[in-house]
Ligand code: NAD
């Protein structure tokens with residue numbers, strides 16, 4: 001089989017590479033000439049563990065290609081996946097669909113023979129139908145169906161998530177389109193991955209419902225963590241105590257600085273707007289959005305309180321800037337809100353992030369960037385763990401204490417144990433413990 005993936009970003013590049021690993025002939029298309037030319041030279045534009053070796057293997061096998069030119073590949077494709085960005089539209093929180101619709105129009109011009117046009121981007125209910133009408137209008141002779149195949153991978157674990165997903169959701173209108181999609185995912189049948197075949201609308205809504213539910217779980221445990229602090233309970237034990245109940249489940253119950261990233265914030269906002277448009281408001285998700293939006297300011301206050309009530313004139317050592325470990329993605333990272341708040345209150349900041357620093361430098365230009373975790377701590381008044389990268393899990397605590405002016409650690413990811421830290425002589429503040 002032959003497919004094209006439009007958009008070679010986190011989702012497009014990972015999905016395309018994984019499909020080629022299944023044996024499919026894949027061409028990833030991007031409008032960015034620089035991105036495509038780098039990919040053709042073997043330079044991977046994002047950090048995703050294991051992706052570079054998998055790309056190389058499939059390029060070497062002649063199954064994975066990169067181009068900016070749709071005319072070369074669309075006519076031969078059995079399916080075309082649209083995997084371009086769907087960011088929040090400025091001002092109103094709706095998903096901005098201009099990249100999706102542009103891609104649909106571009107693809108339509110080159111269709112030849114039966115093709116399934118699949119939205120892999122996260123798109124609101126009704127987008128698949130709109131794509132169908134754009135393609136039909138642009139190319140009235142085209143023989144095509146549309147399908148919705150939302151992606152559930154997580155950054156940092158993207159390959160594992162794509163190759164061994166909990167389920168694959170396919171929204172399709174015809175048996176013919178569904179068969180093409182089933183054939184593409186055939187290798188997953190061997191590991192008994194459930195395929196959920198639905199209508200277009202159901203598939204589109206399933207994606208938003210999944211992300212909103214996960215965001216709700218995180219926000220719920222964050223508010224329980226706040227209460228734990230007030231009543232002297234331990235949120236990790238509460239999470240374990242509830243998570244072992246199979247109906248609740250133990251994942252996504254880690255309290256922290258609030259969810260960030262390229263998806264939960266924009267997708268919760270978009271779901272809220274869709275629901276309002278249909279006069280069926282989802283007030284629980286509206287609350288989740290509001291609570292999570294307020295969380296970074298709370299975390300900044302927590303840091304200031306740990307520093308004796310103020311960070312004016314103080315130096316903060318910051319470990320981690322990305323919204324989660326194992327990615328270089330800075331989109332909607334809590335650091336983008338917490339850092340300016342601390343700066344506004346008079347702090348100076350030295351930060352270290354293993355993969356996000358390059359991108360962070362353009363977004364957070366008013367802090368200094370260190371070459372390793374310890375360099376941030378020289379004469380700092382406190383160290384703050386903002387992202388739970390593995391390399392922050394076993395810091396040499398004696399060295400940390402020697403470097404810091406005062407032994408204060410604010411651990412917003414609950415990486416360390418409170419008893420261990422107080423034994424080591426730290427004033428230690430974490431979340432919900
Ligand atoms: P991204 O910004 O990393 O990548 C999008 C790519 O599309 C960019 O390289 C851009 O140059 C390219 N592009 C834009 N318009 C184009 C066009 N007309 N033709 C060709 N290329 C074009 O975005 P992403 O993080 O991969 O997200 C893509 C979609 O997948 C979004 O809808 C997102 O919500 C969804 N999603 C993302 C993740 C994730 O972990 N990042 C997971 C699941 C779903």
Ligand code: UGA
Pocket residue numbers: 122151152153154155156211214218251252253254255256257258259260261262263264323324
């Ligand atoms: C999330 C979903 O997990 C994916 O299933 C989905 O495909 C993706 O969004 C998407 O639609 O783009 P991702 O954003 O890559 O994936 O990362 P997550 O691991 O879900 O983390 C999101 C945020 O929640 C991070 O800021 C993380 O630190 C936070 N989080 C996560 C917590 O605070 N606590 C948790 O228990 C889990």
